Amino acid sequence: MANRFVLNETSYHGAGAIREIAAEAEGRGFSKAFVCSDPDLIKFGVTGKVLEVLDKAGLAYEVYSNIKPNPTIENVQTGVEAYKKSGADYLIAIGGGSSMDTAKAVGIIINNPEFADVVSLEGVAPTKHKSVPIFAVPTTAGTAAEVTINYVITDAEKSRKMVCVDPKDIPVVAFVDPEMMASMPKGLTAATGMDALTHAIEGYITAGAWELSDMFHLKAIEIIARSLRGAVDNTPEGRTDMALGQYVAGMGFSNVGLGIVHSMAHPLGALYDTPHGIANAIILPTVMEYNAEATGEKYREIARAMGVQGVDGMSREAYRRAAVDAVKKLSEDVGIPADLKEIVKREDIPFLAQSAYDDACRPGNPKETSVEDITKLYESLI
Numbered sequence: 358m359a360n361r362f363v364l365n366e367t368s369y370h371g372a373g374a375i376r377e378i379a380a381e382a383e384g385r386g387f388s389k390a391f392v393c394s395d396p397d398l399i400k401f402g403v404t405g406k407v408l409e410v411l412d413k414a415g416l417a418y419e420v421y422s423n424i425k426p427n428p429t430i431e432n433v434q435t436g437v438e439a440y441k442k443s444g445a446d447y448l449i450a451i452g453g454g455s456s457m458d459t460a461k462a463v464g465i466i467i468n469n470p471e472f473a474d475v476v477s478l479e480g481v482a483p484t485k486h487k488s489v490p491i492f493a494v495p496t497t498a499g500t501a502a503e504v505t506i507n508y509v510i511t512d513a514e515k516s517r518k519m520v521c522v523d524p525k526d527i528p529v530v531a532f533v534d535p536e537m538m539a540s541m542p543k544g545l546t547a548a549t550g551m552d553a554l555t556h557a558i559e560g561y562i563t564a565g566a567w568e569l570s571d572m573f574h575l576k577a578i579e580i581i582a583r584s585l586r587g588a589v590d591n592t593p594e595g596r597t598d599m600a601l602g603q604y605v606a607g608m609g610f611s612n613v614g615l616g617i618v619h620s621m622a623h624p625l626g627a628l629y630d631t632p633h634g635i636a637n638a639i640i641l642p643t644v645m646e647y648n649a650e651a652t653g654e655k656y657r658e659i660a661r662a663m664g665v666q667g668v669d670g671m672s673r674e675a676y677r678r679a680a681v682d683a684v685k686k687l688s689e690d691v692g693i694p695a696d697l698k699e700i701v702k703r704e705d706i707p708f709l710a711q712s713a714y715d716d717a718c719r720p721g722n723p724k725e726t727s728v729e730d731i732t733k734l735y736e737s738l739i
Contacts, residue, residue, distance in 0.1 A: 454500035464488030499549025501607020548634030560610030573609030620716035
């Protein structure tokens, strides 16, 4: 069986990367951008940094901001209608996963109108045409949506998240500029950073992992482990390294999948609107403990990448414990809650467990699981 790997055509990294947007748009012959960005980023002037680049170059654009933190079917459908009326010929997604996921769904539906109900995009949809070209500008160091073939849309009526996987949706150009992330508050920096660490660790141990993806994931764990604390303190070095670390993690997990940390986090976002990074960060150590027996020697390399010393002299039990403890310590240091007591209602656990089991990320988990197992995992966290 062949292993497929899909990456951006082009990516720019480093301070000032957004200045390359104009040259890329002009070089590709684009005439008008449909800019997807959320209301807060517009309010606080973050989106304006990109709009200034377009204005200076005399490039036309229209802004769409009907985007929620967990974007819904309605957000996508109104975006599709707005795009049709705009006369745009490419998209610029500015933000975290929410803006980029919305842009991906809009771009796919514009060129594949038979999926206009949005629901039919769930899973691996048989789309025939590439998305409208997307330029992606991340403002958080976490989701790596700018380099992934995945997007997540909330079905608000059913209180569930739909995971969509489509290589035709990957942005053509990513502009990974740490200066676009400098205004992130500490809490958001911590949450999105732990989301990136979850991507790297789950991607490394997922059932579909192989040598090429392992290379990306181990390097991402190393970068994130050394830089997240600094990013939370808003140091330039921390911001720059986290911008890279989360992108490297995305290069890997986008191609091999994730596991039940994500499948358990998705229903929390759908039901309670819990920030995705917070949900992942809380669940990650508990699921790492659950999965340990199915990971061979991989936790030794996770512990090493997390900065743990002396792992080669440890027993398997010891280095597995060291890996989990290192993740817990990082999470604690950046202010992530230790459990789900303030989030989950016990009476909702049956719904959450079934939703998590049905989630598209669950089959990638390295250990076979069940609704009963997932129920116990939720119960252990409240």
